[in-house]
Amino acid sequence: MQKEEIRKIFKQKRELIDDKTLLDKSKKLSDIIIQTEEYKKSQTIFCYVSFDKEVDTNYFLQKCLSDKKNLCVPLVIGKNMIASKIDSLNNLIKNRFGILEPTVKNEISKDNIDLVIVPGLAFTISGQRIGYGAGFYDKYLSDYKGITFGIVFSDFIINECDFTPQSFDIPVKKVLFI
Numbered sequence: 637m638q639k640e641e642i643r644k645i646f647k648q649k650r651e652l653i654d655d656k657t658l659l660d661k662s663k664k665l666s667d668i669i670i671q672t673e674e675y676k677k678s679q680t681i682f683c684y685v686s687f688d689k690e691v692d693t694n695y696f697l698q699k700c701l702s703d704k705k706n707l708c709v710p711l712v713i714g715k716n717m718i719a720s721k722i723d724s725l726n727n728l729i730k731n732r733f734g735i736l737e738p739t740v741k742n743e744i745s746k747d748n749i750d751l752v753i754v755p756g757l758a759f760t761i762s763g764q765r766i767g768y769g770a771g772f773y774d775k776y777l778s779d780y781k782g783i784t785f786g787i788v789f790s791d792f793i794i795n796e797c798d799f800t801p802q803s804f805d806i807p808v809k810k811v812l813f814i
Contacts, residue, residue: 637798642766646757646792650689653789662692665787665814669753670699674783674810678750680706682719685728685736690755691787697725708744710772711737717772718743752777752784754808758794759786763807766799777806784808 669675681700686693700707701723708719712731721742722728728736754773756765765786767773777784786808793813801807 639766639769639799639802642794642799643757643769646766649791650757653689658689659692661789661814662686663695665691665789665812666693666696666699668812668814669696669785669787672785672812674751674785678705678783680708680744680749681751681753682708682710682744682749683753684755685709685725686755687733687735691789693753694725696753701725706744708749709738710735711741711743712772713741717776719746719749719776720744746776746780746782749780750782752780752782754784754786756786756788756792758792759788759808759811759813760794760796760799761811762796763809763811764796764799764801764805765808766794771804774804774806778804784810786811788813790814 683693683697697707706721708721710717711720720738721744722738727739729739731737756767758766763786788811790813
């Protein structure tokens, strides 16, 4: 299948998730991340701020802050995305895509980020990702050397044979799912 076909299928499938299931599964998935050695050893974490029916990251973001991790979230500047450090979720506003992002640019170098939590509509077990088509994460991760986790619900794991990645697609190192 082509990416556009897969995106359409999984966007429709995602819309069927009820809010309670979304929050319950998201919290369980957050707990799985928090139990990993990678999380425990990380000092600086870059995580997306959930939007619409994505795996909800609110609980995870709050946990990072309460665990005194350096927390960065995406900030889109033109056609690029940077990791911007935040100290509170209260200082986020909606960008042109309707996604919450920091009101102040406080860029943290990729070299100083230990763990990146990457969003996606669907993932293969090997880490290939179907994103939203803008390419922000593929571009950001193209020269990132640290650890990357894709987080997804098990219904959004796709077979390796159903998707052929393109040369610019950057897989995550580990896919966590529930």
